[in-house]
Amino acid sequence: MVTGIVYHKKYLEHEQSPTHPERKERLAYTMDQLIEEGIFDNPRIKLIEPFEASIDDVLTVHTKEYVEFLRKRK
Numbered sequence: 001m002v003t004g005i006v007y008h009k010k011y012l013e014h015e016q017s018p019t020h021p022e023r024k025e026r027l028a029y030t031m032d033q034l035i036e037e038g039i040f041d042n043p044r045i046k047l048i049e050p051f052e053a054s055i056d057d058v059l060t061v062h063t064k065e066y067v068e069f070l071r072k073r074k
Helices: 009-013 024-036 055-059 064-073
Strands: 003-006 045-048
Touching: 009 024, 055 064
Parallel strands: 003 045
Antiparallel strands: none
16 A cells, blocks of 8 residues: 655645644644655655646535635635
8 A cells, every 4th residue: 555645845835823733834844754754765655746626626526606706705
């Protein structure tokens, strides 16, 4: 079995709040630790670069109305 970890450096630009569990410092620390421990040297661990979802991809998990709502907020 292979385990994939999806990561891109742009994730570090996302900021919720200084105390949010998904804050960028925590993510950066986690990735540094995984690299330091050699996790990605294991052939059963794959680092996966994400790709931009198409609108069809998004519509498989969200309604058209919700997507339109988000588009109007830009």
